[in-house]
Amino acid sequence: MIKLAIYGKGGIGKSTCTANLSAALAVRGLRVIQIGCDPKADSTVNLLGGRAVTPVMDWLRAHDDDPGEYEEISAVGYGGVLCIETGGPTPGLGCAGRGIITTFSLLERLRLFERFQPDAVLYDVLGDVVCGGFAAPIREGYAEDVLIVTSGEKMALYAANNINSAVHNFEDRGYAKVRGLILNRRNVPGEDAKVRAFAESAGLPIAADIPRSDEISRCEDMGQTVIEGAPDSEAAKRFFALADKLLTR
Amino acid sequence: MSIVSAVLPCYAADTAGVCSALYEMGGMTVVHDASGCNSTYATHDEPRWETVHADIYISALTEMDAIMGNDGKFIADVTAAAHDRKPKFIAICGSPMPMMTGTDFDAAAAEIEARTGLRCFAIHTNGMNDYLAGAADALLAVTQEFAQIREKAKGIGVSILGATPLDFGLSGTVGSLRTWLTENGFSVVSCLAVGQIDLEHAASASVSLVISQTGLKAAQYLHARFGIPYVCGLPVGTLAPVIADALRRSAQTGACAFPCAMRKPGDHVVIGEGIAAGSVAAASGGRVLHPLACAPQIAHPDDLHVPDERSVKEALEGLQPAQVTADPFYRYVLPKGTRLNALPHFAFSGRCFETEIPDLIGRACR
Numbered sequence: 001m002i003k004l005a006i007y008g009k010g011g012i013g014k015s016t017c018t019a020n021l022s023a024a025l026a027v028r029g030l031r032v033i034q035i036g037c038d039p040k041a042d043s044t045v046n047l048l049g050g051r052a053v054t055p056v057m058d059w060l061r062a063h064d065d066d067p068g069e070y071e072e073i074s075a076v077g078y079g080g081v082l083c084i085e086t087g088g089p090t091p092g093l094g095c096a097g098r099g100i101i102t103t104f105s106l107l108e109r110l111r112l113f114e115r116f117q118p119d120a121v122l123y124d125v126l127g128d129v130v131c132g133g134f135a136a137p138i139r140e141g142y143a144e145d146v147l148i149v150t151s152g153e154k155m156a157l158y159a160a161n162n163i164n165s166a167v168h169n170f171e172d173r174g175y176a177k178v179r180g181l182i183l184n185r186r187n188v189p190g191e192d193a194k195v196r197a198f199a200e201s202a203g204l205p206i207a208a209d210i211p212r213s214d215e216i217s218r219c220e221d222m223g224q225t226v227i228e229g230a231p232d233s234e235a236a237k238r239f240f241a242l243a244d245k246l247l248t249r
Numbered sequence: 250m251s252i253v254s255a256v257l258p259c260y261a262a263d264t265a266g267v268c269s270a271l272y273e274m275g276g277m278t279v280v281h282d283a284s285g286c287n288s289t290y291a292t293h294d295e296p297r298w299e300t301v302h303a304d305i306y307i308s309a310l311t312e313m314d315a316i317m318g319n320d321g322k323f324i325a326d327v328t329a330a331a332h333d334r335k336p337k338f339i340a341i342c343g344s345p346m347p348m349m350t351g352t353d354f355d356a357a358a359a360e361i362e363a364r365t366g367l368r369c370f371a372i373h374t375n376g377m378n379d380y381l382a383g384a385a386d387a388l389l390a391v392t393q394e395f396a397q398i399r400e401k402a403k404g405i406g407v408s409i410l411g412a413t414p415l416d417f418g419l420s421g422t423v424g425s426l427r428t429w430l431t432e433n434g435f436s437v438v439s440c441l442a443v444g445q446i447d448l449e450h451a452a453s454a455s456v457s458l459v460i461s462q463t464g465l466k467a468a469q470y471l472h473a474r475f476g477i478p479y480v481c482g483l484p485v486g487t488l489a490p491v492i493a494d495a496l497r498r499s500a501q502t503g504a505c506a507f508p509c510a511m512r513k514p515g516d517h518v519v520i521g522e523g524i525a526a527g528s529v530a531a532a533s534g535g536r537v538l539h540p541l542a543c544a545p546q547i548a549h550p551d552d553l554h555v556p557d558e559r560s561v562k563e564a565l566e567g568l569q570p571a572q573v574t575a576d577p578f579y580r581y582v583l584p585k586g587t588r589l590n591a592l593p594h595f596a597f598s599g600r601c602f603e604t605e606i607p608d609l610i611g612r613a614c615r
Contacts, residue, residue, distance in 0.1 A: 064252075101351050132318060132351025139353055173356035 002030075002120035002246050005137040005176060008149030009159035010127045013184040015043045016216060016225075017149050017208075018124035020236070023047060023227035024243035026079025030119035033112070034081055035103075037137055038126035039088025039096045047077030050223025055087020056103040070110040078228045082116060096126070097133015104136055120246075128159060129166040138167060138176035145179045147207055150198070152183075152191025157198050164202050180207035182242070187212045208242035210235055252557040256581045260541060261415055261596040263374040265294035266383030267342045268305050269413045270442050270463060272297060274391055277304040277336035279327050281352060282344035282376075284309035293599055294380075296414050304334050315346050320353075324360050331365045338394065339369040340387065348375035368394060379541050380415050380596050381522070384463035388441050392467040396451040398475060405500045406438040408454035408471070410479070411464025413442055415596035416522055418606035422483075425610035426460065429484055433493045441467060455500040456480060458492070461524050465544055472505065481524050481547055482508035485609050486532035505546075512536060512549045518568060520561070520575035521594055523547040525609070529574055529592070538564055558582065577602050 002025070008014045015036065022034040036043025041055040053075040059067060067073050070084075077083045086103040088096040107113075113121070123137035137143050146167055150160040160181065167178050183195050183206050199206050211234055219229035226236040261269075264280055268290040271278045280290055287307040292298045295305075308323050331339055341358055354371035362369040370390050374383045388410065407430055412423045423444060427437050438454045439447040441464060451457075457468045457479035468479035478499040484492040488508060495506040509527035515534025519526040523543035530537045530549075537552045538561065548554075555561040562582050565573070573583055574590040576597045583589060593602035 095349060097351060098349050132353070135353075136351060140355065170356075172360065173353065174359070175356075 001118065003142065003144045004120070004246070005123040005125055005143035005146045006149060007125050007129065007146060007163045009156045012149050012151060012156050014149050015124050016046070016220070017182050017184060017210065018043060018122050019046045020225045020227050020239040021242060022081045022122050023078050023225040024239045025120050025246070026081050027227060028243055028247060031117060032079070032081045033116060033118045033121045034083055034124065035121065036085040036124045037100045037134070038086070038124065039091070039099070041085035041087040043085060043124040044077060044083035046220050046223055046225050047081050047083055048075055048223065051075070053083050053085055055085040056106060057087035057089065057099045066106060066109060070107065070112045070115065078225065095133065097131040100133045101136045104142065128162055135170070139170070139173065143176045146176050147180055147182050148178060149182045149184050150195060151186040152188045152194040153186055157194065160198065161202065164204070178204060180205040182208045182210065184210045185212045207245060208238055210238050254558045257558045257561065258578060258597060261294045261380040262376045263378040263380060263383030264342055264344055264376050265290045266380030266415065266463065267340065267372045267374055267387040269295060269380065269415045270384040270387040271340055271391065272303045272305070273301060273443060273446055274448065275337040276340055277306065277331060277334055278340045278342070279306045279308055280342055280344060281308045281310055281323060281347045283346070286344065294415065296419050296595065296600070296603060304336055306330060310346055315350050318350060320357055324357055324364070327361050328364045331361070331367055336367065338391070339365065339367055340372055340390065341369065342372040342374040342383065344374070344376040348377070370394070381462050381541055384413055384415065385466045388464055389466040389470055391448060392441070392451055392470055395448045396471065397449055399450050399453040401453055401455070402436045402438050405435050405456065405497065406454045407435045407496060408438055408451045408457045409440040410457050410459045410468050411461035411524070412440055413461070413463055416461040416463065416525055416594070417609070418593070418595045418603060420606040421608040422610055425608050426484070429489065429610050435496060452477065456496050458496060459524060461522050462544060462547065476503060478503050478505045480506045480508065482531070483525050483528035483609060485528050488528050488532040507546050510547055510549050512551060516571045518565070518570040518573045520573060520579055521592065
């Protein structure tokens, strides 16, 4: 089973990459779960035609008890991808990281993985590994592999380096390993060289190179991934190539 | 707000359950919590603290350690203490603050084990659940770790599972249970978790006798792993011969039995832990209100789950029982005219009625 967590600087395109990768894996015939681990709860919106699934934290806020079935806190999107969003507390209050841990505990109680029997689970995680909660997807057997999304922008590379270092800190604990970078191009000057230099220094391969593409924006305006809305586009081909690479590992 | 208690206290926490279950096991139990909290787990919730030595520690978690995720200090302190104390094993468990910060106790246990060479396991408590959860997980962990098949006892050997002072105080119930078993032709091969424990012998029994749900997970493990059947019930009053027969039959057939769920009809209500309260109800006639979680095979269809004060009150108002057997603190939620038979429960009222906790074995139940 593919168990993958995707990290990266805020706004770098993690949700775009994760949703497209989920869609590509689904087109290849896999049963896929995508879990958005971000209080904004917008990871899966482009798998759901622009609709939003009720985030787990919202569900728990509205009810005194756990949901009885995982179907109450999930929605089926493009290609049959099961979409779940952790959501988070009221902005400015509570603990978003704890919300992720609580969601994962709930999914275990609901026996999500035993019941859905996924071939791939993708975790789309907010920004940096800022606290224990945001490390939850890479521990206890949830994700085994991490991909970091970056562009050639200085702050994106800075965040990528932080994330890579944070995951390395957990080497003794048997957590997930960083397997590579997704270069999500912003077409900044010298982007290719900057990212390749970072990848070389970190000892990480560039697992995918996603071109800056108006097709991605156009599809997202329709609540779609390019896998759904522009399957013949160059961007879609790159996501299919990444999916195939994961399948052959 | 439905779970707010205005009158009733709450039951001892899962953390106290771990400490109680492991108190006499010869291991070192470390709760990751603020300094001072040990007095809650190992004294307020622990009647043995004056008389029985135990290595129960608190990590003295500070605000900055929690904010900074300073697991390294916790791991180093446990390692240093283990080198000094040389315990049989190390158990670490959590409290609300590490729950909030997402401390990875399994990873910490693995690091402690690597550094000390001692078996170390994490019990996943957070202080938000009741004692049954923590005690049951702790007894399961040590049973998985240490129970072995030794030479089978002659006749029918019985492992007593689920004997902690949180359920039975130190009133003599467990000692009387040993005597009762012996007088009925059984031999006690182990007792989890007070007195002569003989944990390593637990898998040598012909049958397990589960006297509270703190022992249920260990019993289910011994059944699955070694094929040892279990009987759930406490031999109180008229239920005693039923349990003796069930033990003999289970030892012979390998089938599990649940005498505590065999209710006679009656207008009596018992409130408490599922197996002990169920046994009292089975002996006296009536039904059980379960304020704690209750495994389905322990409960009778007429029983009611009452997880909060409001549901306790509503259930009692609806039933209007002539008498209720429960901890004395339940006096304050009884309908007018209902008589209380006091059955103090240490996990509920602590030392308040400690001297009134009865020796349940052989006691008339009404």
